Amino acid sequence: MHDVARVAGVSQMTVSRVMRGTGYISKDVRDGVVRAAREIGYVHNRLAGGNATYDNPIVGVVVPTMQNRVFTEVLSGINATLGESGLRPVFGVSEYALDHEEDLVFDLLSWRPRGLILPGLEHTASLRKIIAQTGVRVAEIMDIDGDPIAASFGFSQARAGAEMAHHLLAQGYRRIGYIGSLGGLDLRAQKRFEAFQRTVRAAGAALVDVTRAESASSMVAGRRMTAAVLGRRDPPEAIYFANDDLAAGALMHCLAEGVDVPQDVALAGFNGLDFLSALPKRVTTTLTPRFDIGAAAARWILNPEAGDTARVHDLGSVLRPGDTT
Amino acid sequence: MHDVARVAGVSQMTVSRVMRGTGYISKDVRDGVVRAAREIGYVHNRLAGGNATYDNPIVGVVVPTMQNRVFTEVLSGINATLGESGLRPVFGVSEYALDHEEDLVFDLLSWRPRGLILPGLEHTASLRKIIAQTGVRVAEIMDIDGDPIAASFGFSQARAGAEMAHHLLAQGYRRIGYIGSLGGLDLRAQKRFEAFQRTVRAAGAALVDVTRAESASSMVAGRRMTAAVLGRRDPPEAIYFANDDLAAGALMHCLAEGVDVPQDVALAGFNGLDFLSALPKRVTTTLTPRFDIGAAAARWILNPEAGDTARVHDLGSVLRPGDTT
DNA sequence: CTGTTAGCGCATTCAT
DNA sequence: ATGAATGCGCTAACAG
DSSP states (O other): OHHHHHHHTSOHHHHHHHHHTOSOOOHHHHHHHHHHHHHHTOOOOTTTTHHHHSOOSEEEEEESOSSSHHHHHHHHHHHHHHHTTTOEEEEEEOTTOHHHHHHHHHHHHTTOOSEEEEESSOOOHHHHHHHHHHTOOEEEESOOSSOOSSEEEEOOHHHHHHHHHHHHHHTTOOEEEEEEOGGGOOHHHHHHHHHHHHHHHHTTOEEEEEEEOSSOOOHHHHHHHHHHHHHSSSOOSEEEESSHHHHHHHHHHHHHHTOOTTTTOEEEOSBOOGGGGGSSSOOBEEEOOHHHHHHHHHHHHHOTTSSOOOSEEEOOOEEEOOSOO | OHHHHHHHTSOHHHHHHHHHTOSOOOHHHHHHHHHHHHHHTOOOOTTTTHHHHSOOSEEEEEESOSSSHHHHHHHHHHHHHHHTTTOEEEEEEOTTOHHHHHHHHHHHHTTOOSEEEEESSOOOHHHHHHHHHHTOOEEEESOOSSOOSSEEEEOOHHHHHHHHHHHHHHTTOOEEEEEEOGGGOOHHHHHHHHHHHHHHHHTTOEEEEEEEOSSOOOHHHHHHHHHHHHHSSSOOSEEEESSHHHHHHHHHHHHHHTOOTTTTOEEEOSBOOGGGGGSSSOOBEEEOOHHHHHHHHHHHHHOSSSSOOOSEEEOOOEEEOOSOO
């Protein structure tokens, strides 16, 4: 900055102001500074200033996985919203492990981020403690069933699960199955499952099969598990999947093996990913506003002053019946 | 750090050394410092030191899009490799626009990254200039057909395209189509296409239909375009798609409409994404090492000293014939 | 609208 | 194995 200032014939502080676009600078001076910077090939160091201001143009983001479109879409929403303000997300992948999440948050805090975006409402005690100590602004996303640290953005996982149960029951299915993944590590999926299970049983229907892969969810896993479940004695009339990938894999199994959907077995997914509408049958699913959740959380981090004092932000989810139930 | 030092009864410099794990520190002192830090809730500021060292534990990454699994897998590879060294990727999305890429690089340089990872070998002149001026370490990924700034990691897009042409020709197809997306903005896809086209024509066969969506590639777009192409007079006997999503969408169309594959039309994709193996038919495709490309590029950024002086790193691609050709 | 002064939190360098 | 002095590149606060 000193060099730029010398070349432009102004003070170093003026260069700083031009670079950040703050304060009142006459057009002539501004142009001169910009030209001088270009001339000597100067690139503003945006992190050095964080030293003086105690924070950086960064938002720390923890995602459970990158293998699932859901979280890359959330990340897209965050990135798009932050981009307008020149901030950037710096992310870590927790692999659905709370203790790993704790380590990640500790690391991300060493970047002095303006805020943190975390998945879900469940965290370790140490995590909560360090958040309280440092006073970072934290947005919790994807789930609103619980008490947020500061603010939550998402929808009710329990309501979504119960709603799908009601839908299947309304279609007359009484012998129902559930197929998930990750051995139940996905706490949001688990919440959906539990509400689903409660609702099914409360109606006097039976949850006849619950299967979870140890692996991550994928079409391949869905196809494999569905084949297994349908091969057992007295298979379910309808299966609720933890997400669309699993459900789509199930549909592929049925297409390949000539199993009639929904006559022989009904299928329901979760998330409403775009690719579903390319499949031969429209899969019944629940639409979730993934991009918007990321965008809303990012916006909340960006505007500490905004009159938005709500702690719980329900962006809603919508059950979309298809041709598979 | 001062506070930690006071509590631990050592100098600030010793705390700095403990935090970074460098230099020789006696176990007693180290433990005392760690305890003191925990006691007062101190979190190391990893970016402040970048001030003194002229760079930060950051690698700037440009990806063309987040809508495509391909690039999230590359990002995973980068993230996994950097994680071991405590660095983090900071990414920007170029939307396949070279001028936007230029802006992003300029922005990423303001983070004083240890290196940059860029998609492809084509960049604007200004981009090249600023890279040269700042002397950042740059890894170019996904393509090796050309002259890298410093080092490239990927495979030959041209070879992959030609190889698929040979495969289709060997199966006896003479009237061939191509379906892409993004109006040709994806320069790697474009290179594949051109080599494919050359090879088809050199063999005396005909490229009878070339269709590109303006939108991003997706199963939905693939299904829609395939329906259109097959509805025209004298449709192609085989279609080469810019990627697996498009090809999978085509297969869905054929399944839904009772079009026999590969009897009525043969289909070939590109990338070898996992989900292909869940489809009712194995789609012919080219396997690409996406995760490994990201990992290799990250490793190269991490080890400036390594004896690796090669500029071109061919990680290879493999044509995998399936049941659709 | 622009400049001066002071200092952010840390790492390098050189002592000891 | 540890400490003191110094400076990195930048911004806040205030002066004018």
